[in-house]
Amino acid sequence: MNTAVAAAKPAETAGATSVSVVVKDIVQEYPAETGGVTRVIDRVTLSFDKPGINMLLGPSGCGKSTLLHMLGGVRPMGVRTPTSGSVLIDGSECQGAHDDSVMVFQRYANRPDLSVFDNVAFPFRLKLWKSRVPEAEWRQRVADMLKAVGLADKAGLRPAQLSGGQNQRVALARALVLRPKILLMDEPFGALDAQTREEMQRLLIDLYRSWPCLVVFVTHDVTEALMLGDRVIVLSTQPARVADDFVVGEARPRSAAWQRSAEAQGLEERILNQLHASPGKGQVRVTI
């Protein structure tokens, strides 16, 4: 695995790509079915100024995905987002989809009609990337990336011939092959079984080491947040507010022993206390 990751490491641009993302006083409201409005995000302010894995942890349905989508400039139809507040990327306001970030969705949006290779190469056939990356280079990048995610021998297969975890590897490869400054992950491993989820977490750690960017990772899994995050931001139940925000110092990959340590147990308790303090109906998952 490690040699493959090294192959994907872009020699000329290796190392941290610096980017700053500021989420300022974000409020999001949707029209409620009963009339009036439902507030799903309530004055959330956050700032990210260096590469790292940032976990946005909150109960299901708390509005954390909505927040993540705002960072990527992906807007739901028919609603003004955000209702108020702003998202600043490197100081300028984010209006719509932008080139600095790429998102990995829970439902991998792999194209069933394209091979694994063409799925990963998909963005390079768009005008934006075609003009930036010459074909010889992107072909090499795609090949390296497939090696890095362990799918080099599956390049010619179609998504239907892959497992769920392998499909999510394709989605991850397609995102990282663009060498984004910001990688947004919307519960990417939520639909996978426990064992595959762990494999994917390890893969993400490896990939992050070779391409350290600003990762914002949405999850409702407390264990996942503690195993992956440099920083864990806990959101309350709807409307989402920042309930807690702390740094996890332990180096990755974090061992099972660390998971059972007093430090990890303490953090877990702290998170659960925060979530229980805010009344609501959302669920979190603990798999320790």
Next chain:
Amino acid sequence: MREFWNPYAPPDPQRRRLLGVGSVLALLLLWSAVAASGLVSATKLPAPWQVVSAFGYLAWNDGQSMLLTATLWSVGRLIVAGLLVILIGIPIGIVMGAAPQVNAALSPLVDPFRSAPVVALLPILVMWMGIGESMKIAFLFIGAVVYLIPMVRDAIQAVPQSYWIGARDLGATPWECIRSAVVPMAMPRIADAVIVAFSVMWTYITVAEYVNAREGLGQLIQNARRFSAWDQVFAGIMVIIALALATYQLMIWLKRRLYPWETQQ
């Protein structure tokens, strides 16, 4: 019999073929029995063997094949009209599916025709275009395109939004999203629309060729009817059914070749 009332347990291929061929044979048998018994006069229901001999006569008589000539004419008209349906109907359907405002503007003009009596348009087309080839092609075209356009539009709208969002997030322009993410995903259903359009055209071909045709299967049937040659009418109808079926099978095969991923999903 345990699997009789179970929609998820299809019979094995051999049994399926047996049942299919069996039902056709049963109908032929019933038909033969009724014809042979004299219950229905031969002027109303020709016997199967009479139809076969009429088929033979049409297929080869006096050094020429009326059937082949007629078939080539009908197929030719169908192909010309079909190409027009594809070249004009698919782009309109795609634009309607991709741009809701275009759909809002055009659907009141297109959708009602799905249930309109297209046959009733024939006199109007004759008035406008005369009784030549262009009228026949136009009739086939209109008859099929009013089915195809809404189906293509629905095919576009049925593509999950996640493909659009995903492409947009990767930096695609809205038009690129349509062209390189939405349309490719809609292609199998667009192919279904083309298959339906060709089926519809086969049903309309006889109507199109009723008016002043000198050649074609519709004319052949019409002509036979005029002389009360019912065996030839039956033979002509069966040829059309067989050709429609062959077209359908060919297009299904083509669709599977072009979009093998559709069934793998």
